[in-house]
Amino acid sequence: MSDSTTVADWIDAASTRVVRAQTVTLDGVLVGKHLSPKKFLSGAESGWGFADIALAVDLGNVTQLGFDFGDWRGEMRDVILRPDLGTMAPDSSLPGLASVLCDLVDQTGAPLPVCSRSALKRVVxxxxxxxxxxxxxxxxxxxxxxxxxxxxxxxxxxxxxxxxxxxxxxxxxxxxxxxxxxxxxxxxxxxxxxxxxxxxxxxxxxxxxxxxxxxxxxxxxxxxxxxxxxxxxxxxxxxxxxxxxxxxxxxxxxxxxxxxxxxxxxxxxxxxxxxxxxxxxxxxxxxxxxxxxxxxxxxxxxxxxxxxxxxxxxxxxxxxxxxxxxxxxxxxxxxxxxxxxxxxxxxxxxxxxxxxxxxxxxxxxxxxxxxxxxxxxxxxxxxxxxxxxxxxxxxxxxxxxxxxxxxxxxxxxxxxxxxxxxxxxxxxxxxxxxxxxxxxxxxxxxxxxxxxxxxxxxx
Missing domain, CATH: 3.30.590.10 (Glutamine synthetase/guanido kinase, catalytic domain)
Structure with missing residues (x-):
């Protein structure tokens, strides 16, 4: 998506009917949500709730135990899936599908310490x-x-x-x-x-x-x-x-x-x-x-x-x-x-x-x-x-x-x-x-x- 194009205009021009908001777990596995255009636009700046359990289960879907989960975790609280709108692109695997990569942030908007994409940004x-x-x-x-x-x-x-x-x-x-x-x-x-x-x-x-x-x-x-x-x-x-x-x-x-x-x-x-x-x-x-x-x-x-x-x-x-x-x-x-x-x-x-x-x-x-x-x-x-x-x-x-x-x-x-x-x-x-x-x-x-x-x- 170009800087001169608003999100709503882009979605309309691409005939988008669903947006896949995606990120990766620490295992590098792609995870995310499929959102309606209305829901996507409502969180295009702030993001959407995302269960922190996605970072606490292993590849067998078993909760990992025995180590400190850090201050970013609560009792099954949500973290936030915040989109990087510069990565928004049409996805021709399905008609009307678009995808966007997201960072994981806490409820104050600060990057999650365990968000791997944010970690790379910090080093860069x-x-x-x-x-x-x-x-x-x-x-x-x-x-x-x-x-x-x-x-x-x-x-x-x-x-x-x-x-x-x-x-x-x-x-x-x-x-x-x-x-x-x-x-x-x-x-x-x-x-x-x-x-x-x-x-x-x-x-x-x-x-x-x-x-x-x-x-x-x-x-x-x-x-x-x-x-x-x-x-x-x-x-x-x-x-x-x-x-x-x-x-x-x-x-x-x-x-x-x-x-x-x-x-x-x-x-x-x-x-x-x-x-x-x-x-x-x-x-x-x-x-x-x-x-x-x-x-x-x-x-x-x-x-x-x-x-x-x-x-x-x-x-x-x-x-x-x-x-x-x-x-x-x-x-x-x-x-x-x-x-x-x-x-x-x-x-x-x-x-x-x-x-x-x-x-x-x-x-x-x-x-x-x-x-x-x-x-x-x-x-x-x-x-x-x-x-x-x-x-x-x-x-x-x-x-x-x-x-x-x-x-x-x-x-x-x-x-x-x-x-x-x-x-x-x-x-x-x-x-x-x-x-x-x-x-x-x-x-x-x-x-x-x-x-x-x-x-x-x-x-």
Whole structure:
């Protein structure tokens, strides 16, 4: 919606009959309400009541217990779903549907400490105070299957057939027509929704795809990731197919990531680019990377948020296993891409596809902020393959419990992200670990039935 268009005029011009007001839970799951135009207009500035229980239940719809819910919570009181009208867009999945992304605020209008979109805004604001703006893009990986969602549910999300066949390797153009037909339908829907895209490709695992969105401002990049995931689900279901964004849905297939590409600008110039040495990172980029690496163990639970996330981390499988960096080295956690002012960026290769993208980006940027403020040296770059390094190499946490312990012992990320958010997040991750170990999860399984039931469809 343009700044010059009033909300009422926009709704009328788009023949809108229902507005989906949506936000994400801490698990990154899209939730919200469908509102009539009249109801939407009545709260377009102030927002609408939203039960805080949506932030207190886990992915199994069980109330999380054993940790402090914070002052923002009452006894089942409402918080407020307040729309960001700049994100309002038509949604062609249904005639007359529009959607808008919302922030969660308390009853005084103050941002909720545990609202992940607001958390990203806060970190971006701290970057702005240092004089930087940012451009970001997230790579979206998913796997599509021949079966409908109803059939997949009936089979417990097991024994599914990857769309496009179960043979071949990355970038194949010989996939069967059903594969390209589905991806083309997704591209058409993105065009209709006003979501820009650069391309899509067949990825490493059977039925796996990667969708690339162009760089934009940091918050918009996160918003587009959320909107695109929802769109991809809807199109897959409409075409009688199934899609998952699980970090690893099968022990026999490669996992799925959500790499973040970021550049920082000051006065319109890319500060990661060094004109005196175009193929090397600038001093600013080095400091940013240094902070990211120093805080990476503490940030890991935001990048690997579920028990299943850690199934993806294996030597030589693609995801990083060490807290390392390198110039154009895709085996490291942080890849410095250098060349021209337009090309130069940092690629954060850690996040799995099941992240809450707002928290993933916020913790990544928070580490960079630490590096910029304290001029952190990243240490020597890794010039060899960063997988299979000998003992002593800086390893990333290998389990959710290890990642939680790293965050609980941290002070630097907590200061940037806010103690209330970090404390609550730790509580939810400990709860997730406890549920896995007490309600049917199997640590020895390649991927357990518990994980498929909990994560396959909704994460």
């Amino acid at each position: 604001g701290q970057l702005t105070q240092l004089g930087y703006t940012g451009k970001a893009a997230v790579e979206i990986e998913a796997t599509v299957f021949e079966e409908s969602i109803d059939q997949a549910r009936a089979q417990g999300f097991k024994d599914l057939h990857p769309l496009g066949g179960a043979h071949g390797a990355i970038y194949l153009l010989s996939r069967s027509r059903d594969f390209t037909t589905l991806l083309d339908a997704m591209a058409v829907r993105m065009d209709e929704a006003g979501i820009p895209w650069e391309g899509w490709a067949d990825e490493s695992a059977h039925g796996q795809i990667e969708v690339n969105l162009p760089p934009t401002d940091i918050l918009t990049a996160a918003d587009l990731y959320v909107r695109t995931k929802q769109l991809m689900r809807e199109v897959a279901y409409e075409h009688g197919r199934t899609i998952t964004f699980m970090a690893r849905w099968s022990p026999d297939q490669f996992g799925q990531g959500a790499h973040i590409n970021l550049s920082l600008q000051r006065d319109g110039e890319n500060v990661f680019f060094d004109p005196a040495s175009p193929r090397r990172p600038s001093e600013t980029m080095r400091h940013f990377i240094g902070g990211v690496l120093r805080t990476l163990p503490a940030a890991s639970s935001f990048q690997y948020p579920t028990v299943n996330s850690y199934r993806r981390i294996a030597e030589f499988d693609g995801p990083p296993t060490t807290a390392t960096w390198g110039v154009d080295n895709k085996s490291t956690a942080v890849r410095a891409v250098c060349g021209t002012p337009k090309l130069t960026r940092v690629e954060y290769r850690v996040p799995s596809a099941d992240v809450n993208i707002y928290l993933s980006m916020a913790s990544f940027l928070a580490g960079g902020l630490v590096g910029l403020r304290e001029r952190v040296d990243p240490g020597p770059e890794c010039t060899v393959m960063a997988w299979g390094l000998p003992e002593g190499a800086p390893r990333l946490p290998a389990t959710l419990s290890q990642a939680i312990a790293e965050l609980a012992a941290d002070s630097e990320l907590t200061q940037v992200l806010g103690p209330e958010l970090v404390s609550y997040w730790i509580g939810t991750r400990r709860w997730e670990w406890l549920q896995f170990h007490t309600t049917g999860g199997d640590p020895e399984a390649g991927v357990s039935d518990w994980e498929l039931e909990r994560y396959f469809e909704h994460i």
